[in-house]
Amino acid sequence: MSTPGLTAALEAEHAAVYLVAALGGRASAVDDDRLEHDLDAAYDAHVETRDTLVALVGGAEVVPAEPAYALPDGISSAAGIRKAALRVEEACAAALLTAVGEVTGDDRVTLVTALGDAAVRQIGFGGPAVAFPGTR
Amino acid sequence: VPPTFAPLSRRTALGAAGVAATVGLSGCTVDLDAIRPPTRRAPEPPANADQSLVDEVVAELRHASQGTAPPFRRLHRSHLGALGATPGRSTARPSQAVVRRREGALAGTLAQAAARAESAELVRLLASMAAGQRQLLALHPEMGA
Secondary structure, three states: OOOHHHHHHHHHHHHHHHHHHHHHHHHHHHOOHHHHHHHHHHHHHHHHHHHHHHHHHOHHHOOOOOOOOOOOOOOOOHHHHHHHHHHHHHHHHHHHHHHHOOOOHHHHHHHHHHHHHHHHHHHHOOOOOOOOOOOO | OOOOOOHHHHHHHHHHHHHHHHHHHHOOOOOHHHOOOOOOOOOOOOOOOOHHHHHHHHHHHHHHHOOOOHHHHHHHHHHHHHOOOOOOOOOOOOOHHHHHHHHHHHHHHHHHHHHHOOOHHHHHHHHHHHHHHHHHHHHOHHHHO
16 A cells, blocks of 8 residues: 555655664764663664555555665764754654554554654654644 | 644534525425425434544543643643634542543543544544643653553
8 A cells, every 4th residue: 555645654764764873873972871772762663663664555666765865964962963863753753644644443553653652752852842743 | 733624613514504504494485285294314424424533532631631730731722722622611620640640541542533533634633632642741751640
C-alpha cells in the first residue's frame, strides 16, 4: 500500500536514521552521556519506525534511502546537536501525522504510537510542549 | 495551527437545514389526504459518523480538566476548542490521585479514539492531541501517576 503520506513518512524516517546516527557520532565527541543515550534511543526508534513503514508500503513501491543526507550546521556543541535532533523529530512527527490519516486498524495504532514517541523525544531534546505536535 | 475539523458545526448545519425545510412548508397548503401514517422507518443515520466519538472525547477532556494543573487545563482547553467545544463548568474537586490517574489515562484514550475515527481529519487531530498529552506528561511526569 503506497500513499503520499506513507511515502513521505518513510522518506522522513530514512533521513532520521541517517541523521540521528551522525548526530550520535558527534555527541560522543562532546562528552554528554545523557545526549548520547537519548540519541541511541532515538536511533533505535527511527529504525523500527522505518522498518514498519517499509513493511506497510511494501514491494517495489518502497522508496529507498538516499546515499547520504546533508548534516545541519552548528552541530559541534551539545546544544547544537540537541537542536538538530529536535528538528529531525519535528519533521518525523509532521510526516507521521499526515500518514496516520491514510491507514486503518493496527497500522494506524502503530503510527499513532510512533507519532507520540517522536513528540516525547522532542521534549528530551529540549523542545517545548505544544498542543498539537506534528502541525507546523 | 491544529488540523481542521468541525463535526459539531456540521451537525448544526444539518439541523439548520431541517429547520429551514419545516419553515418552508409552513406557508404551503398541505393536502391532508396525501398524508399517510408512517410505515416502519429505518433508523436515521447519525448526522456525522464520528459525532458520538467526538462527544465521548469532549466528555473525557472535560472530565480530565476538573481540578487539574494549569498547564493541563490549558492543553485541554485547546483540544476542546479544536473539537468545537468549551471546557464546561464544574465544581467537582477530585483528589490529586484521581486527577493524576485521569491525566495519565487520557493519552491512551485519545490514541484509541484516533484509531476509531472515520474521517482522516479527525484521525489526525486526535492523534496530534494524544501526542500533545504525552508531551506534557513527559514534562510533568508526576501528573501521570
